Amino acid sequence: MAKKTTISLLASPSPSWTVDILVCEGFVLTEMSAVAEPLRIANRVLAQPPFRICIRSAQGGQLSCRAGLLVETIPYVDRPDANFAFVLGNTDPDHPGLSLGRVIKSYTNRGARVYLLAEAAARYLKDQGRAGATHWENAALLRERQGLFEASHALASEDGPVITCAGMGATTDIVLALIGRLTSAAAQLSVANIMLHEQVRDYSSLQPFAGAKPTITGDRDLDHAIRLMQANIEEPMPIGEIVADLGISTRSLERKFKTYLATTPNGFYREMRLNKANNLLLNTTMSVREIGLACGFQNGFSTLYKSIFGITPFALRKRRRLGGDPSIDFLNAGE
Numbered sequence: 001m002a003k004k005t006t007i008s009l010l011a012s013p014s015p016s017w018t019v020d021i022l023v024c025e026g027f028v029l030t031e032m033s034a035v036a037e038p039l040r041i042a043n044r045v046l047a048q049p050p051f052r053i054c055i056r057s058a059q060g061g062q063l064s065c066r067a068g069l070l071v072e073t074i075p076y077v078d079r080p081d082a083n084f085a086f087v088l089g090n091t092d093p094d095h096p097g098l099s100l101g102r103v104i105k106s107y108t109n110r111g112a113r114v115y116l117l118a119e120a121a122a123r124y125l126k127d128q129g130r131a132g133a134t135h136w137e138n139a140a141l142l143r144e145r146q147g148l149f150e151a152s153h154a155l156a157s158e159d160g161p162v163i164t165c166a167g168m169g170a171t172t173d174i175v176l177a178l179i180g181r182l183t184s185a186a187a188q189l190s191v192a193n194i195m196l197h198e199q200v201r202d203y204s205s206l207q208p209f210a211g212a213k214p215t216i217t218g219d220r221d222l223d224h225a226i227r228l229m230q231a232n233i234e235e236p237m238p239i240g241e242i243v244a245d246l247g248i249s250t251r252s253l254e255r256k257f258k259t260y261l262a263t264t265p266n267g268f269y270r271e272m273r274l275n276k277a278n279n280l281l282l283n284t285t286m287s288v289r290e291i292g293l294a295c296g297f298q299n300g301f302s303t304l305y306k307s308i309f310g311i312t313p314f315a316l317r318k319r320r321r322l323g324g325d326p327s328i329d330f331l332n333a334g335e
Helices: 029-045 101-108 119-128 136-146 170-182 185-194 220-231 239-246 250-261 265-283 288-294 301-309 313-323
Strands: 017-022 051-057 061-064 070-075 084-087 113-117 156-159 162-165
Touching (some): 017 029, 029 170, 084 101, 220 265, 239 250, 250 265, 265 288
Parallel strands (some): 051 070, 113 162
16 A cells, blocks of 8 residues: 655745646656656745645546556545646547546636646547647547547647647646746746756747747847856846847846746846755755855845745755655645
């Protein structure tokens, strides 16, 4: 019998979100990892871990992917309290466990957003008679079986609270986009960097099978400014030098940050450095002063940190070590 584990959030007024991952026998392991790992890393990067993860299936108990790895699940409920649900694709596109119209409605009726990946998206589009996105292989299969089938070649397509997605590797982009919307662009970038995920593709990016180059999220000058910030964490580069390098005005850069990232250049830069500081606090034995210096805070690091996160770096490090790492546990993993 598997050991039951729970996730415990640090007590704080910061928002938190529950994410249900819905699976059936033969689920796609790539997609499981692509949902869970970015959320786990976000919990590690941010001072107050915002995400809780629960894995569910129709009957609960252990289920396996095609690779043979087992995952412990708990059953679906009639009145789910999750904020988001991800329905994983399946190695068997005809698996009856992918037909989840009633389950999907139980989430959307309670205000949750539901992400359907690959085969799960194809089954939903077929059952509902809707247009949307799915993996190009599934779209081709349905065209062969049924003739015309309206499927987008994009990575994802939104239809109210339901988002149909290509799945597979694109799942990482979808989850990173969600992290960015719920937390901040700087947190999203920090998670992407840890994952060695070079570029977060937006929903409208084309699936690679089409031979077309995916669309680039953002703006060329903005991308260059962020690269300069990333390269100058320990000794922050003044914004004036950044705009001089770009050959644009400070006001122009401020407009770009506000339009694309809903923040200011200084605010983004500071948060990027603080996210690195969180990572060092939890994963190194460096002193708090050394961490402050490594992240470009010559003086007053602890005071600034507490003013933003409501806890000192010393207290955060102590609490995480005493309570374990809340980023790696799943909520109600079952017995």
